[in-house]
Amino acid sequence: MKTRYLKIAGLVALIIVVAGVAFFPFYWNPKKSSTQVIFSDFMDLVETGQIAGTVVFNEGTHTIYAHVTAGQHLRTIYSKEATGPLQELLKKKGIRFAIESGGGGSIWLSLLFNMLPFLLIIGLFVMMGRRSQMGGGGGPMSFGKSKAKLHDATKPKVTFADVAGEEEPKEELLEVIEFLKHPQKFQALHAKIPRGLLLVGPPGCGKTLLAKAVAGEASVPFFSLSGSEFVEVFVGVGASRVRDLFEQAKKNAPCLVFIDEIDAVGRHRGAGLGGGNDEREQTLNQLLVAMDGFEANSGIIVIAATNRPDILDPALLRPGRFDRRIIVDNPDSKGRKAILQVHLREIPVAPDVNVDVLAKQTPGFSGADLASVVNEGALLAARREKKMVNMVDFDEAVERVIAGPLRRSRALTPKEREMVAYHEAGHAILRKLIPHADPPHKVTIISRGMALGYVMGAPPEDRYTRTRSELLAEVSVAMGGRVAEDLVFGEITTGASNDFEQATNMVRRMVTNFGMSDKLGPVTLGRQGGPVFLGRDMIDSRNYSEEIAYQIDQEVRRLLDEAYQYAHRTIEANREKLNRVAKALIERETLYAEELDDVMAGKVVALEPSRPTASAGAEADIEAPTAATPDAPPVAPPATA
CATH class of the missing domain: 1.20.58.760 (Peptidase M41)
Structure with missing residues (x-):
């Protein structure tokens, strides 16, 4: 509450300052602060050389504005007949004069002109306030709102039928799906489902796809966001977003919350150069409390993914938070064949395409690599004006993924x-x-x-x-x-x-x-x-x-x-x-x-x-490293070498 009052006080102070700046030119007007004299006295001042600067004739109000050498501002009313003699006298004395048009409406125009900045700023605050109330996410008070996207049951589902090559992780996740569908079976035995599941594996192995499949199979609301979306440059925003995320999740329970790349916010505390009281650590502290604190979050299961489990904070990995660590690895030959078959479902392939051979040619490939191979093969076939994708296209696609495109233009002596x-x-x-x-x-x-x-x-x-x-x-x-x-x-x-x-x-x-x-x-x-x-x-x-x-x-x-x-x-x-x-x-x-x-x-x-x-x-064989088997080392003849 204290923070909210400080924000309101700051907003009021800003409005007062802007209003003062806007009204200052209107109320401080040298013409309005001038002293009125009779026309004959003004002529005498001109004759004696006591007028300095430029004399202004306002035709709308028949008023002359000038100031004497001592600095006093003067004004006088003139008649149309007296204009000529006065101007002749001013020329004779070498005093400059100017004629300005004006009228009775000038005060209102001046008022409008001076109030315009103030009105614009008021309108801007009103617009931002309405956007904040409507949930547009652009208001000044919306920084603390969670950026999680809610995927409900009306949207196209991803199911386990779309996930291949990861049979063991799928078996582990089936228990979570069963709990979300039939929680009473577990509650009858007082069994508690894990609150958090951590998917660990190399990039491109299908961690995010598995999380989507769990939500699709269980037919429950699915919140998804990345770890970096919690952290902002403003202090306290990350913790506020964590609170807002779990409040939304409670309203939609039972549900799934998926945090991709959780290492962005879940890194080990107290290891930075800037001390322990930083924004990222405050966000992590709030996440730890939200997952397993005084308040029970029943019906909310958090799934997170990372390829850097070694840098996560130990408190995040203890029982009661991320209870289970599910390893999602690159597929073996059988898994690669299943993944290729999934990606080939929508592609017209020629009879000569042998999925078994293609799977054996791609050891160490991740699911993302295999998807790229299939896509590259289709692109090559389209470039060659083919109606179907042949094995030769997929063969070359594998090579392109490993070593890059052909460079026949590189001419060697x-x-x-x-x-x-x-x-x-x-x-x-x-x-x-x-x-x-x-x-x-x-x-x-x-x-x-x-x-x-x-x-x-x-x-x-x-x-x-x-x-x-x-x-x-x-x-x-x-x-x-x-x-x-x-x-x-x-x-x-x-x-x-x-x-x-x-x-x-x-x-x-x-x-x-x-x-x-x-x-x-x-x-x-x-x-x-x-x-x-x-x-x-x-x-x-x-x-x-x-x-x-x-x-x-x-x-x-x-x-x-x-x-x-x-x-x-x-x-x-x-x-x-x-x-x-x-x-x-x-x-x-x-x-x-x-x-x-x-x-x-x-x-x-x-x-x-x-x-x-x-x-x-x-x-x-080049001066710079190329895409060969990354961690498959070059290695070894018999020890007789």
């Missing part, structure tokens, strides 16, 4: 083209020859995105763990491009920079995170995360000594050198295969897995137009 061909051939034959490495699906020297060329690996199946041998095999594969350049040309290029970056990062993780170093043993070595909002790297909380740091560097150096030598021996022993693959790439630009086998065996391969396709795990 013959020498550069040859070096790129040998570089990619080095990667390709190592994928074929090194045990435990993912076999190649495609090798090309056609520029795409930022890459001059790339080799795409094709994992035989989805994998969730990697062995030491597999990781070391991938590190050796990453060295293949530089080894081939050095062996053939005796010269090296900048094209292997991204290969080395991936290889170094993976080997360092093997040593410090995975415990895969024989010298350092099964131990985790690294920084212990400091306060997340001070920046983890600003506080040096390394849990090992400088001596151990030196040993880590030595071990990383040793493993990289051994991987390079392993790749060098393998390519040198298969130099003829390297030459065949490189020459075939120069001639054909692209080789697929079966063609690569024939070329390495020395068979004659018929020249065919290159066919666009794609997979995951591309090694892009």
